[in-house]
Amino acid sequence: MENIIxxxxxFVILTLFDLNxxxxxxxxxxxxxxxGVFFIVLATFLIFTSGTADFMLDEPYRWLVLLLFILSxxxxxxxxxxxLPFKRTYIEGANNTLINTGWxxxxxHPGVYGFFFTFLTLFLYSGKWMMLYATIVWTLLDxxxxxxxxxxxxxxxxxxxxxxxKETPFLLFNKQSLRRFQNTWLKGELSK
Numbered sequence: 001m002e003n004i005i006x007x008x009x010x011f012v013i014l015t016l017f018d019l020n021x022x023x024x025x026x027x028x029x030x031x032x033x034x035x036g037v038f039f040i041v042l043a044t045f046l047i048f049t050s051g052t053a054d055f056m057l058d059e060p061y062r063w064l065v066l067l068l069f070i071l072s073x074x075x076x077x078x079x080x081x082x083x084l085p086f087k088r089t090y091i092e093g094a095n096n097t098l099i100n101t102g103w104x105x106x107x108x109h110p111g112v113y114g115f116f117f118t119f120l121t122l123f124l125y126s127g128k129w130m131m132l133y134a135t136i137v138w139t140l141l142d143x144x145x146x147x148x149x150x151x152x153x154x155x156x157x158x159x160x161x162x163x164x165x166k167e168t169p170f171l172l173f174n175k176q177s178l179r180r181f182q183n184t185w186l187k188g189e190l191s192k
Contacts, residue, residue: 003050004134007043010036011141018153021096040138044122047134053127062125069121076114079103096158100168101184107173108165109146115139143171 013036020029057065083102103110119135150170154161169177 001130001133003043003046004130004137006046007040007134007138008141010039010043011138011145012036013039015145015148018149021157022153044119044134047128047130048122048126051128051130054129055127057124057127065121065124069118069125072114072117072121074114075103076111076118079111079114096154098158098160098164100164100180102181103185105168105180105184106177107169107171108150109171112139112142112146112171115142146171 013032017030017032017036020026020032056062083099083104085097116135116139119131119138123129123131123135150165155165158164167176168180173181
């Protein structure tokens with residue numbers, strides 16, 4: 001349980017990173033993003049490698065779950081690091097640019113999907129109930145975190161975000177956002 005708490009602190013640290021973008025306390029605090037991610041990754045590693053499995057899927061299903069884990073991880077990494085300008089978003093912590101194409105045409109926080117399915121598949125692959133508990137707690141914290149970003153931080157740090165909120169769903173995509181996603185990501189277009 002202490003590893004779940006440790007990973008949960010990562011979300012607190014990520015929120016402090018976002019708060020620093022608004023308050024401009026100190027540019028050195030931009031390291032908080034890496035620190036928050038580190039807490040979550042380390043806690044995940046500790047849960048994954050500790051103890052023995054509570055159950056084990058049969059081999060063909062483990063391969064399927066592993067494939068789904070890889071796809072989920074790729075989606076999360078692409079949404080958070082590939083689709084966004086990495087240096088401006090996570091290192092400089094300023095001058096954020098509105099991205100409304102690809103994953104961000106689908107919904108305003110597409111990384112939540114990759115996050116949830118990455119951890120759900122880790123639970124199924126590891127066979128550890130503690131990983132399921134982490135999946136539930138951390139996904140709820142991730143949703144809370146993106147809600148705070150959406151309501152408070154992003155309207156103040158991303159030009160045009162209020163209009164983006166009106167045209168793009170928060171998390172649950174709709175027909176219009178699916179069509180926009182198809183037009184901008186699947187067809188490789190870079191603009192709306």
